[in-house]
Amino acid sequence: xxxxxxxxxxxxxxxxxxxxxxxxxxxxxxxxxxxxxxxxxxxxxxxxxxxxxxxxxxxxxxxxxxxxxxxxxxxxxxxxxxxxxxxxxxxxxxxxxxxxxxxxxxxxxxxxxxxxxxxxxxxxxxxxxxxxxxxxxxxxxxxxxxxxxxxxxxxxxxxxxxxxxxxxxxxxxxxxxxxxxxxxxxxxxxxxxxxxxxxxxxxxxxxxxxxxxxxxxxxxxxxxxxxxxxxxxxxxxxxxxxxxxxxxxxxxxxxxxxxxxxxxxxxxxxxxxxxxxxxxxxxxxxxxxxxxxxxxxxxxxxxxxxxxxxxxxxxxxxxxxxxxxxxxxxxxxxxxxxxxxxxxxxxxxxxxxxxxxxxxxxxxxxxxxxxxxxxxxxxxxxxxxxxxxxxxxxxxxxxxxxxxxxxxxxxxxxxxxx
Numbered sequence: 001x002x003x004x005x006x007x008x009x010x011x012x013x014x015x016x017x018x019x020x021x022x023x024x025x026x027x028x029x030x031x032x033x034x035x036x037x038x039x040x041x042x043x044x045x046x047x048x049x050x051x052x053x054x055x056x057x058x059x060x061x062x063x064x065x066x067x068x069x070x071x072x073x074x075x076x077x078x079x080x081x082x083x084x085x086x087x088x089x090x091x092x093x094x095x096x097x098x099x100x101x102x103x104x105x106x107x108x109x110x111x112x113x114x115x116x117x118x119x120x121x122x123x124x125x126x127x128x129x130x131x132x133x134x135x136x137x138x139x140x141x142x143x144x145x146x147x148x149x150x151x152x153x154x155x156x157x158x159x160x161x162x163x164x165x166x167x168x169x170x171x172x173x174x175x176x177x178x179x180x181x182x183x184x185x186x187x188x189x190x191x192x193x194x195x196x197x198x199x200x201x202x203x204x205x206x207x208x209x210x211x212x213x214x215x216x217x218x219x220x221x222x223x224x225x226x227x228x229x230x231x232x233x234x235x236x237x238x239x240x241x242x243x244x245x246x247x248x249x250x251x252x253x254x255x256x257x258x259x260x261x262x263x264x265x266x267x268x269x270x271x272x273x274x275x276x277x278x279x280x281x282x283x284x285x286x287x288x289x290x291x292x293x294x295x296x297x298x299x300x301x302x303x304x305x306x307x308x309x310x311x312x313x314x315x316x317x318x319x320x321x322x323x324x325x326x327x328x329x330x331x332x333x334x335x336x337x338x339x340x341x342x343x344x345x346x347x348x349x350x351x352x353x354x355x356x357x358x359x360x361x362x363x364x365x366x367x368x369x370x371x372x373x374x375x376x377x378x379x380x381x382x383x384x385x386x387x388x389x390x391x392x393x394x395x396x397x398x399x400x401x402x403x404x405x406x407x408x409x410x411x412x413x414x415x416x417x418x
Contacts (some may be wrong), residue, residue, distance in 0.1 A: 003260040004305055004312040006344075008288040011071055016078050023278060025088035028095065033155035034320040036271050037103035039086045042282070044203025045262055046080035049073075049203075049255050050283035063350075065296060069252075070291050079282055081376050093211060094142045094220075098153045100204055101138060105158055107200055109323035112315075117190045120241060123178055124197065124346055125330045126337065127234050132327055133163030134227050136388070137372050140379040143222060143281060143387045151389035157322040160389040162399045164335050168410030169230045170363050171356035175339040176236035183243040183250070187312050191243075195258045196318070198238040204361065205231035219378070220373035237339075249297045251290035253308050256290040265317035325390060332395035335409055336416050350415035360411065376405035 024033060053073040057066050087096065107133060112124035139150035139160045150160055181190055208228030215221045263283035270276040297303050305312055314336070337344050338356055350356055364370055376386050385402035394400045398409055398416055408415035 001264055001314050002078055002312045003071060003116050003257070003264075003290055004294065004313075004408045006287045008291040009284070009287075011075065011288050011292055014075055014285040014288060020086065021078060021082050021154065023082060023085055023329075024274070025086050026272065026275065028088050028091045032100060032271050033153065033272065034049070034106075035275060036099045036153075037106065037320050038266050038279075039083060039272060039275075040103050040203075041107065041200060042082060042262065042266060042279070043083045044200050045196075045205050045259055046076050046083060047206070048199035049076045049259060050080060052251065056252060056333070060248065062300070065300070068292060068296060070261065072256075072292060073153075074317065075285060075289070079285070082278070083282075086278070087124050088226070094138060094145060095148075095153060097138050097224075098135065098142065098150050100207060101131055101135035101401060102158050103320070104152045104198065104204060105135060105327065106320050106323050107318075108197065109326045109330075110319060110321065111197060113323070113326055114189065115193050116187050117181065119179065120181065120190055120193060122344060123237065123241060124338065125334065127201075127237060128327065129331055129335060130166070130169045130230060130234070131162040131163075132331070133166050133169075133372075135231070136160050136162055136386075137140045137166055137227070137337065137375055139386045139389075141220060141375050144375075144379055144382060145220070149389075150389070154389075156389065157324075159324055159327065160387070161394055162409075163327075163331060164337075164410040165406055165408075166227065166230065167364055167367075167370050167407050168338070169233065170360060171339055172359040173233075173236070174355060176233045176240070176339060177342070178237060178240045180243050183246050184306070184339055186243075189315050190359075191309070192258060192261060192315070194238065194241045195254060196262065198235065198242060199258075201231060201238050205235045216221050219371065219375060223375055246302060249301055250303070250308050253290070253293045253297050253305060255322060256293045256314075257305075257309050258285060259286040260290050260312050264314060267320070268317040269319050287334045290412060328392075328395045335396050337401070338410060347411065348411075348414070370407075373405055373407055 031254065050073055053069045057069050060066055097323035104409050108124050108128040112121050113129065115124060116122040142148050142150055181194060182189060208224050208231055212221055212228050215224055262282060263279050263286055265281060266279035267276060270279055294305055338347050340350065367373055380385050380403055398418060399406055
């Protein structure tokens with residue numbers, strides 16, 4: 001599909017009333033896990049576009065452009081409210097969080113498997129192991145809190161076991177800054193990938209920023225607080241890949257193009273007929289927004305869409321699906337890797353006075369205060385072992401012990417040899 005060849009309606013023809021903004025939510029007891037994660041993904045995509053157009057609005061003097069952004073943004077806000085309303089009110093915070101982390105794992109893995117740029121692919125696979133470990137920590141908290149097994153929520157499509165331990169994720173801020181892509185040289189798939197993953201991780205960061213103090217007990221609040229800090233690193237990590245030389249209007253066109261691509265992908269892959277209808281309606285609106293962005297780009301910068309997205313034809317649809325073998329392969333080969341400025345390196349290759357070790361000493365010097373470690377230790381104390389869902393034994397030998405939480409992998413030199 002090429003959305004630039006579609007005939008759009010006037011933007012304000014898409015404005016919705018309150019009844020249209022109140023769809024029937026999915027049933028959490030029988031929803032397909034990937035329908036749940038599609039809802040989370042599209043909520044985050046809408047949030048990204050609202051946030052971006054606010055920033056553009058605040059940095060633009062042209063009243064006509066600001067008014068165009070205001071109209072687009074009002075409809076994006078309506079979309080976000082509609083998509084968010086698909087989540088049922090009986091889905092609690094931990095259940096919703098499991099959906100967030102399953103999305104992070106399977107979206108990142110899917111993008112990595114199809115990413116042609118090796119540097120971007122490495123960035124994806126690096127953070128993948130961290131979101132994978134977050135899923136494990138929240139799943140153990142869930143079993144302790146209400147006896148629920150997260151494998152039912154993820155539909156057994158995503159394994160639940162240790163990744164690179166969360167304690168090892170805390171790095172000096174300089175190490176989250178990566179090299180940006182060049183939009184003039186990058187493949188369309190790469191530009192889509194960087195925009196999609198940045199928006200998805202930013203939604204997760206904002207979610208944790210808002211809910212970490214709302215969890216009903218101290219251990220839960222501490223876990224959300226700690227993992228929320230990792231999400232800040234991930235947003236810096238992925239956001240630094242975006243091309244800083246792109247203009248505001250080029251970025252506006254790309255944001256709208258990404259929305260069109262994602263809603264089209266959701267239509268192509270959704271299994272719930274009613275929710276598929278929501279995606280189809282949103283695609284129709286986003287095509288109108290895309291054409292408005294193109295109109296502004298042509299008028300003000302005298303550019304056409306080919307200078308931003310090439311011929312405009314969508315690549316294969318994004319598909320949320322099981323990625324167990326890909327995650328296992330990445331885990332077995334890179335668990336001991338950490339970030340070092342713009343690159344990645346085994347922990348044992350760092351200098352003894354490296355920023356990574358200095359920062360680790362500052363934040364993690366007392367293991368009794370590290371929530372991600374304590375949640376597993378408390379689970380083991382209560383049940384005799386941690387909670388996992390695995391299709392086979394763990395691919396990393398030192399992470400197979402279910403009666404002791406490993407705090408060395410990815411953090412201590414030569415930890416895999418112990």
